[in-house]
Amino acid sequence: MSVTLRPAEEWQAHLMGGKLMLQRSRSTAQFVFYPRVLAPGTGLRDLEWVEASGRGTIHATTIVRRKPPEPSYSVVLVDLDEGVRLMSEVVDLPPCDIAIGMTVRARIDQSGAAARLVFVAEADDGR
Amino acid sequence: MADSFPRGRAAITGAATYGIGRCPGISAVDMAARASMMALDDAGLSLADVDAVYTSAPYESLGGMELAEYLGIQPRVTDSNRTGGSAFEVYAQQAALALDAGLIDCALIAYGSNPASNPPGAIGMSRQSMWEAPYRPIAPASSYALAASRHMHLYGTTRRDLAEVAVAARRWAQLNPEAAVRDPLTIDDVLGARMLSDPLSVRDACLFNDGAAAVVMTRADRARDCAKPPVFVLGAASVVTHREISSMPDLTVTGAAITGPQAFKQAGVSVGDIDVAMLYDAFTITPILFLEDLGFCPKGEGGHFVADGAIAPGGRLPVNTNGGGLSCVHPGMYGLFLLVEATRQLRGEAGERQIPGTELALAHGNGGVLSSQATVVLGTAATL
Numbered sequence: 001m002s003v004t005l006r007p008a009e010e011w012q013a014h015l016m017g018g019k020l021m022l023q024r025s026r027s028t029a030q031f032v033f034y035p036r037v038l039a040p041g042t043g044l045r046d047l048e049w050v051e052a053s054g055r056g057t058i059h060a061t062t063i064v065r066r067k068p069p070e071p072s073y074s075v076v077l078v079d080l081d082e083g084v085r086l087m088s089e090v091v092d093l094p095p096c097d098i099a100i101g102m103t104v105r106a107r108i109d110q111s112g113a114a115a116r117l118v119f120v121a122e123a124d125d126g127r
Numbered sequence: 128m129a130d131s132f133p134r135g136r137a138a139i140t141g142a143a144t145y146g147i148g149r150c151p152g153i154s155a156v157d158m159a160a161r162a163s164m165m166a167l168d169d170a171g172l173s174l175a176d177v178d179a180v181y182t183s184a185p186y187e188s189l190g191g192m193e194l195a196e197y198l199g200i201q202p203r204v205t206d207s208n209r210t211g212g213s214a215f216e217v218y219a220q221q222a223a224l225a226l227d228a229g230l231i232d233c234a235l236i237a238y239g240s241n242p243a244s245n246p247p248g249a250i251g252m253s254r255q256s257m258w259e260a261p262y263r264p265i266a267p268a269s270s271y272a273l274a275a276s277r278h279m280h281l282y283g284t285t286r287r288d289l290a291e292v293a294v295a296a297r298r299w300a301q302l303n304p305e306a307a308v309r310d311p312l313t314i315d316d317v318l319g320a321r322m323l324s325d326p327l328s329v330r331d332a333c334l335f336n337d338g339a340a341a342v343v344m345t346r347a348d349r350a351r352d353c354a355k356p357p358v359f360v361l362g363a364a365s366v367v368t369h370r371e372i373s374s375m376p377d378l379t380v381t382g383a384a385i386t387g388p389q390a391f392k393q394a395g396v397s398v399g400d401i402d403v404a405m406l407y408d409a410f411t412i413t414p415i416l417f418l419e420d421l422g423f424c425p426k427g428e429g430g431h432f433v434a435d436g437a438i439a440p441g442g443r444l445p446v447n448t449n450g451g452g453l454s455c456v457h458p459g460m461y462g463l464f465l466l467v468e469a470t471r472q473l474r475g476e477a478g479e480r481q482i483p484g485t486e487l488a489l490a491h492g493n494g495g496v497l498s499s500q501a502t503v504v505l506g507t508a509a510t511l
């Protein structure tokens with residue numbers, strides 16, 4: 001192998017740089033999440049990083065309930081338009097207003113030590 | 128060929144539970160050892176007969192060796208496969224194969240755990256996924272909640288349907304003196320309970336209490352000389368489909384859709400023949416998914432299937448007659464208790480909750496977050 005992949009490190013470095021990048025298999029065009037050293041199923045080791053659209057749809061949703069005054073928060077599964085699913089949080093809506101089927105757009109939360117991919121409702125994007 | 132199984136050539140000859148509810152003052156391996164001896168006594172066998180140990184210790188990754196050492200035996204096979212709560216159904220499958228191959232003569236499957244009495248600082252040995260941890264899901268409740276949300280969205284399943292599962296479990300528990308939680312529970316109690324991770328409340332979640340269990344298996348010929356009527360292993364199949372919920376291929380279809388048909392085919396029975404179904408109930412959504420995936424009802428109709436007390440005492444299908452993980456016992460991994468209860472039903476030992484004429488029982492284990500599924504079909508001598 002000419003290229004040494006460091007999947008998690010590279011994902012995080014891209015996010016820190018303000019970019020949502022996904023791995024894609026060169027030969028099958030299959031997108032992969034989470035980042036790996038090979039494409040799951042095929043075992044192909046031809047993954048390249050590609051900038052993602054950031055558009056997605058809520059696939060499943062839950063509200064994690066905390067004891068007040070701690071606020072409850074959403075945990076969602078998002079299907080990205082590229083065809084991969086990931087866990088995230090919708091940060092601009094009350095958790096009870098988040099519904100399956102809603103379209104959402106990716107944001108990068110850099111407020112913590114590590115950058116975090118989160119989502120906002122599509123309407124907020126001004127499109 | 129991939130579906131072949133030595134139908135009826137291995138049997139459960141001993142089964143026991145110990146310390147259900149609270150079991151303070153001793154360690155997990157003490158509990159597993161106690162249950163082991165009770166199961167061997169039940170079978171009329173002794174420690175010297177055991178040449179294979181199958182166990183998942185709650186806090187010790189090398190727990191298989193720990194239990195062998197504790198018991199003072201030197202097993203030929205020591206297996207600590209870690210598929211979570213389903214591991215014990217996988218052990219029954221593996222033990223049946225090893226017995227039939229002549230690799231071993233007597234398998235001991237054992238488990239003990241007392242998180243209620245010994246609050247463990249580091250419960251479990253699994254790390255949270257780095258791809259999920261930043262979003263702070265409650266492990267494992269939020270994962271099951273996400274699956275439930277999808278089922279409700281696609282099929283109109285309601286929180287009331289989920290509550291039916293909790294109430295049915297409680298009604299069975301009230302018939303089981305060993306069950307840990309036996310006070311009355313209504314649908315409204317469940318609907319009004321504190322929410323944990325929507326749509327699941329604390330009453331939709333299994334217990335986290337103490338308990339130990341053990342099962343002894345031998346080849347069928349030897350089983351006939353044991354103290355109790357043998358319970359024959361007619362089919363056993365398992366599969367892993369994912370680890371984390373975000374990688375589950377389809378949130379409303381579990382691996383039970385694969386293992387159920389395989390195990391029934393091996394056993395030469397159909398789902399309608401099953402007299403008692405023991406379905407791993409980590410949360411109220413799980414028996415609904417397994418009823419569908421195993422074929423008791425079509426996909427999406429699990430909520431309707433459980434309505435109006437249909438899986439409670441007197442209902443159309445006896446499910447989780449011991450009270451389940453929801454009301455009897457769930458010490459972290461529950462799978463072995465499914466096998467023990469199925470055995471008791473098949474032997475006619477279930478007291479007030481006995482289903483008369485039980486000939487065929489199913490134990491379906493679940494591990495991780497719907498990640499591992501394992502189905503074992505058990506039957507009396509009449510089913511051979």
